[in-house]
Amino acid sequence: MGRPAKSLREHELHGTKRQVKEPSDFVGGRPKYPKHLSPDAKKAYKHAVALLEARKVLTEGDESLLAVYATVYARWIEAKSDLVGKLFVKIPLLDSNGKVHFVDRPNLRLKIASECETKLLAITKTLGLSPTDRERSRPTADNKHKDGIVPGSIADLYPEMLDPQKDVIPFVPLAPKVQEETENAE
Secondary structure, eight states: OOOOOOOHHHHHHHTOOOOSOOOOSSBOOOOOOOTTOOHHHHHHHHHHHHHHHHTTOOOGGGHHHHHHHHHHHHHHHHHHHHHTTOSEEEEEEEOTTSOEEEEEEEOHHHHHHHHHHHHHHHHHHHHTOSHHHHTTOOOOBOOOSGGGOOTTSHHHHOGGGTSOOSSOOOOOOOOOSHHHHHHHHO
């Protein structure tokens, strides 16, 4: 069993800080999936949403940032797959005599991959997905709606409709007795 928590006054007397993270003022929620994402980007989007939701730091306002993250991630994966074994490409150049020479130049996909990596690092820090920023992100406030009932919905305005009705007799169809009587007569 753990030690009981100190009061704010005891923390002040001992010169210590509370280790408990207070929830933020934002209410947690799952953002809608954007329709414009490619299949690879959708996988990255769903994976990031699952991670943030498990840590209880996901809000509905993260939709656009998660969409940018997923798009950049898909672009990075595509650039990396094209780079396998092709870091340098041979480009034909003409000299002053008109003779063709082939020169090795860095692949243009290398620049795309490196820019995507830079953007991914920045976005992961913003979302709190990096190891150092993971500890800084505060959990969102609990949803104040019980059982996921949205304010203003029919379930909120007419809660009696959710309860099973006690005065209604359930309809049970009976098998016709005419067939049984005809079978017994034979």
